[in-house]
Amino acid sequence: MVKLPDAFVNFKVVINNHLSIELLSMNDRISENTLKSFRAFVNKFILTDDKLFDTLISNFEYKKVARKELLLEASKTANKIFFLSEGFVRFYHTKNDGTEVTSDFYFAPGFITSFTSFIDQKPSIVNIQAMVKMDVLFIKYKDLMALYDNEHKVERLGRLLAEQVFITSEKHLLSFLNDTPQDRYLWLMKEYPEYVKNIPLHYLASYLGITAESLSRIRNRSVK
Amino acid sequence: MVKLPDAFVNFKVVINNHLSIELLSMNDRISENTLKSFRAFVNKFILTDDKLFDTLISNFEYKKVARKELLLEASKTANKIFFLSEGFVRFYHTKNDGTEVTSDFYFAPGFITSFTSFIDQKPSIVNIQAMVKMDVLFIKYKDLMALYDNEHKVERLGRLLAEQVFITSEKHLLSFLNDTPQDRYLWLMKEYPEYVKNIPLHYLASYLGITAESLSRIRNRSVK
DNA sequence: TAAAATTCTTGACTTAAGTTAAGAAATTAT
DNA sequence: ATAATTTCTTAACTTAAGTCAAGAATTTTA
Numbered sequence: 001m002v003k004l005p006d007a008f009v010n011f012k013v014v015i016n017n018h019l020s021i022e023l024l025s026m027n028d029r030i031s032e033n034t035l036k037s038f039r040a041f042v043n044k045f046i047l048t049d050d051k052l053f054d055t056l057i058s059n060f061e062y063k064k065v066a067r068k069e070l071l072l073e074a075s076k077t078a079n080k081i082f083f084l085s086e087g088f089v090r091f092y093h094t095k096n097d098g099t100e101v102t103s104d105f106y107f108a109p110g111f112i113t114s115f116t117s118f119i120d121q122k123p124s125i126v127n128i129q130a131m132v133k134m135d136v137l138f139i140k141y142k143d144l145m146a147l148y149d150n151e152h153k154v155e156r157l158g159r160l161l162a163e164q165v166f167i168t169s170e171k172h173l174l175s176f177l178n179d180t181p182q183d184r185y186l187w188l189m190k191e192y193p194e195y196v197k198n199i200p201l202h203y204l205a206s207y208l209g210i211t212a213e214s215l216s217r218i219r220n221r222s223v224k
Numbered sequence: 225m226v227k228l229p230d231a232f233v234n235f236k237v238v239i240n241n242h243l244s245i246e247l248l249s250m251n252d253r254i255s256e257n258t259l260k261s262f263r264a265f266v267n268k269f270i271l272t273d274d275k276l277f278d279t280l281i282s283n284f285e286y287k288k289v290a291r292k293e294l295l296l297e298a299s300k301t302a303n304k305i306f307f308l309s310e311g312f313v314r315f316y317h318t319k320n321d322g323t324e325v326t327s328d329f330y331f332a333p334g335f336i337t338s339f340t341s342f343i344d345q346k347p348s349i350v351n352i353q354a355m356v357k358m359d360v361l362f363i364k365y366k367d368l369m370a371l372y373d374n375e376h377k378v379e380r381l382g383r384l385l386a387e388q389v390f391i392t393s394e395k396h397l398l399s400f401l402n403d404t405p406q407d408r409y410l411w412l413m414k415e416y417p418e419y420v421k422n423i424p425l426h427y428l429a430s431y432l433g434i435t436a437e438s439l440s441r442i443r444n445r446s447v448k
Numbered sequence: 449t450a451a452a453a454t455t456c457t458t459g460a461c462t463t464a465a466g467t468t469a470a471g472a473a474a475t476t477a478t
Numbered sequence: 479a480t481a482a483t484t485t486c487t488t489a490a491c492t493t494a495a496g497t498c499a500a501g502a503a504t505t506t507t508a
Binding site for chain 2: 455456457
Binding site: 452453454457458459463465466467469470471473474475476477478 | 479480481482483484485486487488489490491492493494495496497498499500501502503504505506507508
């Protein structure tokens with residue numbers, strides 16, 4: 001196994017010199033798959049020619065993340081947006097009474113951060129935790145703002161991503177207004193069976209807004 | 225009282241010919257206050273010179289809306305974004321079991337539509353109902369898309385608004401994960417006392433995710 | 449202003465989820 | 479491989495909210 005640095009700081013330069021993605025992946029610093037996944041994801045929202053894609057990717061850095069590692073810690077301001085090409089993350093925070101609440105899961109591929117913290121550049125309520133070992137790309141706040149200023153298409157990407165993040169949030173919200181905890185669990189099972197299997201029940205429970213004991217009972221009720 | 229047409233279709237032309245806001249308001253077609261409120265609101269997000277503001281406003285139309293009138297009907301695709309300079313609206317939909325759920329309230333000033341319908345141009349789940357008589361401005365989907373293409377700053381406005389709408393939605397969502405219905409009611413009372421007074425209890429109840437009977441009891445518990 | 453419609457409250461009872469506690473099962477770390 | 483930790487289940491009991499129903503209060507409308 002090749003030992004890798006936490007972040008490959010020369011990444012920007014390499015891309016700007018138009019060395020190929022293939023060369024980068026040969027260096028084993030960032031996988032070809034990660035870059036392909038990134039480009040494919042971005043291209044779902046905006047059309048990028050090679051020049052724009054180079055400009056975009058050259059603002060990203062690369063990082064290896066261990067299972068359970070925090071991508072963002074509560075009380076710190078989110079100054080990065082991460083791109084997940086694989087794996088998934090958990091959002092959680094601590095309530096006044098000390099109990100921990102899992103508020104969200106985000107699955108690859110996608111851009112993730114605490115948008116509420118990132119957008120207004122104020123301390124985050126939530127922690128973001130890697131649920132599995134993963135490689136991520138990330139861009140810093142000030143670099144993204146500069147891209148927004150200089151590249152209309154990247155601003156569009158930002159708009160489209162914000163819109164989609166909103167739609168996801170609204171769906172989650174509506175599940176609380178429309179469905180019982182039991183309904184929400186059954187829906188989750190049907191929609192994301194692979195994940196439900198791999199997520200500890202007490203995380204799922206608090207995501208559904210109930211206790212682990214209640215979810216355990218719901219699960220047993222459903223079996224019969 | 226002056227009789228007004230439902231929508232003043234010549235509005236675009238007047239603005240494009242650089243006739244003044246004052247003239248418009250003298251015609252009693254759209255109030256000076258509405259336009260001022262619109263410009264002030266937009267300027268919280270982007271800096272508009274007169275040229276850009278004219279371009280922007282010339283794409284909007286004006287409409288008088290009666291209390292209880294629907295700005296958007298469920299099953300139809302939202303093809304407009306409205307600007308509310310006054311008043312507030314209610315979002316509601318009907319569940320499979322026939323019960324009506326109030327999912328949201330939006331208060332002026334602000335841009336409102338069913339973003340989930342508008343963004344992906346698919347049929348809306350929700351109805352949007354005016355809670356009071358009001359004047360609104362609105363822009364059509366295709367006109368906004370054209371503005372996004374031609375005016376980077378308007379695209380930025382779109383991004384910033386989508387971001388803020390997301391933040392609002394996330395707050396609402398977190399209130400379900402963090403707080404009891406009673407907590408949520410007390411918070412609402414503290415934050416928006418004026419509105420709580422004017423919104424029928426059964427609307428508030430379903431917004432909080434509980435029945436009207438439960439909210440009535442919560443309210444009486446709180447008094448003691 | 450009187451009738452109609454809507455909004456709000458209260459009571460009796462049911463139900464689903466919370467709480468506390470204990471221990472079993474499974475996974476992770478040494 | 480074993481100990482430590484985490485995850486999951488079950489039981490007994492409590493509590494908050496749901497349901498159904500009836501009627502009072504308020505607002506709207508004709």
